[in-house]
Amino acid sequence: MRPPQTSLPPGPAEREFMTFARQFAFYGRTVIIGACSLLAVLAMPVDEMAVTALICGAVLAWCGVHLACADAPGRARTMLAADLVVMTGVCLSRPLTVPETQAAHGGTWVVVAISFVAVSYQLTHPPVTGALVAVHLCLADLAGAALANPGTWPEAVPVIAWVLVEAALARVLFGLVLRESRAADAALAGAAAARKDLEIAEARRAAEREHLAVLHDTASATLLMASLPGSPVSRGDLRTQAARDLDRLLAGQAAAGEADVARELTAELAAHPGLTVTARLADDLGTAPGAAVAGLRDGMGEALRNVARHAGVTAAAVTAERTGPTLRVTVADEGVGFDPAAVPTYRQGLKLSVTGRMAAAGGHAAVASRPGRGTTVRLTWPGEGAPGAAEGEELIGRHLFRGLRHAGLIILAAIHFGLVLPTLLGDLSGYRYPLLQLVPFGVLTAVVAVTAVFVVRGRPWPRRWAPLALAAVFAASVAATSQLPSIDFLTFPHWSFMETGWFGVVLLGHRGLRAVGAFIGCHLTVMIVQLLAAGVPARADAAGMAVSALAVCGFQVAVVLGTGLLRARGDAIGAAARDRETMRIRAAAAAHIHADQRERYRALHATVFPLLTALAEDSADPADEEVRRACAREATRLRRLFAESDYAADQLIHELRACIDVAERNGVTVQLAVRGEPRGLPQDVRRALTDPVITALAAARRTARATVVRAPGQVRVGIVIDVPEAPIAAGPAGGVRIRRVSGEGRLFVEAACAA
Template identity: 40%
Template sequence: MQGHRHAAIGRISLLAVVAVLALTTAPAGRLPATALGVAAALAGASVYSSRLLSGRLRGLPTLDLVVVCLVCLGQSWTVSPNMSRDHPNWVWYAATVAVVAYQWHTTSREGATTIVVVTLAYLIGSVPTGDVAWPRALWLLVTATLSRALYLRVRQGGRQADAVRGRRERVRRTLTVHRARRTDAREHLAALHDTAASTLLMVGMGAVDGREHLPARQARRDLAVLRSARPDTTTRETAPDELLAGVVRHSGVRVAVTRSGTTPLPAGVTEALRGSVREALTNVARHAGVGDAEVRVERDADAVTVTVSDSGRGFVPADVPAARRGVSDSIVARMASVGGRAYVDSAPGRGTLVRLEWSASEPDIAASAAVEPRAAEEFAEPTADYFLHGLRVAALTIAVVTLFVWELPMLLGNIDHYASPTRQFLAFGGTVVVAAGCAVPVACRRSTDRWRLPLTIVVLAMSVLSQQGVATRDLGTPAHWTFGNPGWFALVLFLGRGVAPLVVVSTVELVPTVVSLCRADGDDSGSLSAVLFGGLVFWSGQLAIGLSAKALRRTADTAMRHAAEEERMRAEHLVSESVEHDRRQRFAALEENVVPLLERLAAGELDPRAESVRRACAVEAARLRRLFAEHDDAPDPLVHELRAAIDVVERRGVVVTLAMRGRRPALAREVRRALIDPAITALAVAEATARVTVLATVGTVTVSVVADARPKHGVLVDDRARERVSVSAMTMENRLWVEATWTTKDSREPTRDASAW
């Protein structure tokens, strides 16, 4: 539709200008016929433009085409006989503008038909004048063909922009969804670590003596957290008092709270601070050896600082094993996810201080991820650049074709008209250099800023050099071959920077010619008319392309904003669906063992001091630790996840040795789970020592456990085969032996890690 609009408005506007020139330069004897022809051309163009703008025009503009052909056929009555076949006249210009406009809304076949019909009508109409205007007819044909090429190139640029934008939007959408899923998964794991994993580990380690009421209370809290949806991370704001809501009450220690400031916080920041404070207080209850802690919240207009301190036994932060995730994941990583920072200051005997900071001036990573689809230009050059490149290529093509197909033959055909042919060839050579200077950056898609001014000066100098060697009577004729040429190169160099540079270049080129005509002796009205009409042909086309570039940039930018908004909504919907699906899957996995165990603890149905309950909690705590380890970037995921499960056993005081033999292939996540799960169950009944062996041979991987276990424990291992993993277990005296073996379908077939969150 933008092409239709430009064609309609451009044609009627330019035809109005040429009508004025036609009436002011027409001889008195032919003024009535000229006026009639001009009126017919304007009427036809007005109807054509109106129908085109309203969308009622489909296919060939038959009526307007007939009017244009009649105007061409009647040129012997409407054009001054003083105008030779080499001089452009208003009929030729009206015909050129018409066929140029037709190319922007017709099919290629229809456009070609209009070119042939109008060109033939112009040639036939020139016969009664006694001299067939072959040169102007040929140039009409070339101009219309170049217009079609320009239209096709702009459409190609639009299709390229759409294709590139579509591909990059798909990539951006995938990245946005992936980032949102990973962010939600990290938050889920952090919440799981702070709640269920801590409660189950506490029961599994037997750390509830004298605090039998604590597991039930924490289990109720854990279930509430796991079942709640994650709040919005970017829009809703909450007051600082909500920061500590529920955290202090369920902390297990006495907390003294100091607050200052009441400015609301983004909900995502509040959630991150709340989770970090909760984990810090949990660590006080479990590790500090004291029953008191202090929380201080300081809030101003742009930042918030929260400190959690205690006077307990303290520790060395650098000595915390990587498997311990309370500080690294639940505090530091959680604050980093919203653009904040966390610092831990502690030393043996000096207590611990956890400092949490967030500032509105810092980039909010979660918010950035949420609004990422709005910034389409972040991943791709603006759509308008593709259109502009297409226009620039088309303008350069017109300039080069004009130079070699039209101007060079005119130079050679009029060589006897020049006092100094060398001057003309020098001007032509300089113009060729300018063409080459424009072609290089366009072909390489580079900016023309560096050479814009020097090339413009050179092409204007070549035009003046050639014009000074042309006789006054030949100005505006084919002998004046450089006329209109500098504007095309200026268009290439300044495209997208408005029309002011084009106006300046055209004025600099026109002024010497008009001055020479005005100073000349004799009647040069024919040459002046030729100059005016010829200049109108070139400059109007150049200005039209310049204005189109500006309009296309605005249109493309608007379209890009609308597309980005649609993509944002599409990505938000997809993120919502994907995150909700992931949450359902995660909770379904927890409902198999963890949730029922927490529910029975919360209801008081299980005694946390009972050995069977402790063992069941230890197994689920180890499985959760393995789950956390699955999301680490480790060179050997199987051993890394196995070590995470072993860490739970070692906290109970069991001495575990790990032996590894053979080169282990990359295994899928489900295979690793099937191999590790029997080992977790076996380690849960170990009393003092256990030995874990990982053996890899050609086509097989085996994980075996030998643990000291009393016979009353029995065999608790699920020996059902999963993921091509066979499980066997055996008890003998005070020993439990469990072995899980994975076998490939083909031992020669390489395996790949198919795990993905």
């Protein structure tokens, strides 16, 4: 049994387009019918204007009612029936509202009105309903033409039939833009899915970096100090620091929302009683996002701890200032200084706790130091900058204009080959100079063909193509119009006027209404000059020509205006989509981060937390050898954890050097010998290989020698220390075999695995 078919809800671009299409249809028909009504009154003889004005006033009143009630719930069928009745009445009023002479111009205000009504139904109703309405209106107008001119009504058939063509073209335009709106939604959804995975991964990575930075600033530093023989830090200070570390580690991530910059910095300054800090905090620091403030606060704190540990001075200067959205915090000392380029890659202080923190918060850190010249650390957070070009806006604009270009080309081709070509060939003998019609038609055909090649292939045309093509179109239109008598202007013999504006839509639509309007305006101006040169028309004839111009140019301008306005909504569409997606991403990222945090804290509860708790409760004495070894062992494991977060060419050696660094800080001289090329080993295998080394180094007194041998099919990591009875707690894991040999005052431990 097949599962029931369910349709996906429309995306933001499709919803916006459908809403806009309805509003555009309702307001557009009201404006067009209003303009047509005014021209209808002006076209009538003076003694008949009152009746025409009364009928047109009633039609305008109905347009107001239709505009107010079109979206009323439960009234769709009633409004449709009433609209058909009113528009049928308009068609049958031809004898009262259309002067006899106006029929010679190939169209009337009634034709223009029903054509826009038929077009509006293509934008607001299903295809079948739209088609039936268009056919009904054409039949009604044909009946009105028969009432007005019983002997010549067949002459109105081609004009009225063109209403069906316009309705069909409007349906094509609607379908193409709707399709591109859905394509934009699909592109947005695809980009959102990719962005979701990327942002979740980045959020998890940022949370991990912050976790490592906090561990470095707290547990790692405290355990390292506790492991040092004859540590300069008193037992009381260690107890206070361990308690503070536990509070900090259990506090978790920085709170969301805004945080007071000055308050957070002041609180951090108070946590360094051993330093004399000269602080100058500006009065206008204000607030900033919690993550940014945490990065500035903790980066400043680590810089001050480095002063206390390494600078050889007891004084530092801190300044904090704000310039616009940018926050800057500077920590300076006049200590011994150092060469930043000479810091080994496995040293994590500046990388994790200063530069890494600021990068994660969207800022940056700069460290300036020279031996003997002191050190200056500058932390900068540039503020939450305005987003760049909105992805949603770009996607939606690109798809909408692609739909406009395809639809415009289809409409242009339909007019050129379906309407103009048969008319031109049928009336060719009626022109004074037929060649002046055939040559311009050939020029326009060439422009249509070349433009179609670019559009179908989906390639942008050369920069010079649009101006050259439009110049050729303009010249062809002027040439084709130059020999027309005034009575033929804006009728079927004036074929060039019907399609010239569509070239502007296709070639200039991406530049917006101003460019297309300028082209159509220039075309109208030149055409009016040619009309006046051919002979000034009578008032009724001029009104009829104005109706024809409104019908032709109004549709062109409406298409460009509608697409431009819809594109202008692209930023709002994209912003709404991004807001919804951001909430989903944050929820998913929070769930992942929470799970990661629980796993990290589970490991800490088994190792680091018991030691910190014992130190904080003063139940562990750092002078005790076992306590010192335990602190050294866990401090080394934390340093290895920090090194694991790096990207090194030889990851195993990089992590091993981080382990050796702790032993060297404890006064052990360690030699390292490496043979063989790097191997790509999983993290759990690398940990199993280095765990015996960590335990042995924690027990070493003065000397140790580490070796790494990478032979074909095997990797071996060995350690020799000067304490033969040292306990080695590591056991086989991840396919790693442990071998231990003691004698002659030394202990040799080797971990090996297949590779």
